[in-house]
Amino acid sequence: MTQDRAPAVDRRQLLTMMSAVRRTGVLRAGVDLKVFDALADGPADADAVAAACAADPRGTRVLLNALAAMGLLETDGDLYSLAPGADSVLVSTHPEYYGDAVRLAASDYEWDAIKRLGDAVRNGGTVMEMNAETPSYTFWEDFAALGTLNTQPVADLVAGELLPWPDLTRDEVRILDVACGHGFYGYTLARNEPRAQVWSLDWPNVLTVTEANARRLGVHGRAHFIPGDMFDAPLDGPYDIVIVANVLHHFSTERATGLLRRMANALRPGGKLVAIAISTDGGRPADDPVPHLFSALMLAWTSEGQVHPISAYEDMVTAAGFSRPKLRTLPHNPLRVLTADRL
Structure with a gap:
């Protein structure tokens, strides 16, 4: 075996893969029941945890042992x-709480799609009647409400890249946030640029959550809302900045390029495009597994979507009428940020 070659596939490796669904279910139950909150103040037995979680004592004991088997809890006799490290990521009051990400990634929405991946492979795309492209799909309400820990660092990166806005002769900086979801990208710009006015575009059911986020972040007075489909909703404009985040991997390169071309037409000459997406890097899938596994979800969840290589995103941007984009990344963050000027 050469040094750069992965170990041979064996039964133990397959068993670990097959048990992943159980591990995910155990973690999700622990988060949903707030088991980790119940232990935040110190060790407790199963009866005490059950009382705190309004759960059955026997069922709680089984769950606690499963969480301990996964290394998320420790045991000392009857105490758990x-x-x-679990307190910082699994106790809901901690600033670095990751339970919301668990609720998204371990949701029934993704499982209902990925369990039919074989059918999607045969079909060349989703076989789900309700999927990620369906208008008013309720998963996007959860996504807007919960966000992820990857989002804010990327929003801060974008703000640092674009601001302060260089044109000091104008009293308004107009921003369009397409398929905005939580709205954090546009609203982070608004919090750092007093002249910013943000137009948030998404399905009506999602914008209800987006608007609540605008209020919570203190920018509601400069927030505007465009309900509808990003491919045909009226865009108004022209804008100084257009943000297209977390949607290009939902489409084929042709359809994504068409979307970017539409955004170019909504920008002022010299205006900025911010495109944010998960991408592959052109290397071996085993060396960068996250985007390839996410691409499998896109196959199961959309008609033509997949995670594209970064070179494909760069080609889409230039074909849509923009300059060659600059690429920005953050360590341990799968999202890639491309910025480009409208020509």
């Missing part, structure tokens, strides 16, 4: 306690 948080494993080192």
Whole structure:
């Protein structure tokens, strides 16, 4: 075996893969029941945890043992306690709480799609009647409400790249946030640029959550809302900045390029495009598994979507009427940020 070659596939490796669904289910139950919150103040037995979680004592004991088997809890006789580090990511009051990400990634929405991946492979795209492209799909309400820990660092990166806005002769900087979801990208710009006015475009059911986020972040007075489909909703404009985040991997390169071309027409000459997407890097899938696994979800969840290589995103941007984009990344963050000027 050469040094750069992966170990041979064996039964133990396959068993680990097959048990992943159980591990995910155990983690999700622990988050949903707030088991980790119940242990935040120190060790407790199963009866005490059950009382705190309004759950059955026997069922709680089974769950606690399963969480301990996964290394998320520790045991000492009949007492259970948080494993080192679990308090910072699994206790809901902690600033670095990751339970919301668990609720998204381990949702029934994704499972209902991925369990039919074989059918999607045969079909060349989703076989789900309700999927990620369906108008008013309720998953996007959860996504808008919960966000992820990857979002804010990328929003801060974008703000640092674009601001302060260089044109000091104008009293308004107009921003369009397409398929905005939570709205954090546009609203982070608004919080750092007092002249910013943000137009948030998404399905009507999602914009209800987006508007609540605008109020919570203190920018509601400069927030505007465009309900509808990003491919045909009226865009108004022209804008100084257009943000297209987390949607290009939902489409084929042709359809994504068409969307970007539509955004170019909504921008002022010299205006900025911000495109944010998960991408592959052109290397071996085993060396960068996250985007390839996400691409499988896109196959199961959309008609023509997949995660594209970064070179394809660069080609889409230039074909849509923009300059060659600049690429920005963050360590341990799968999202890639491309910025380009409208020609």
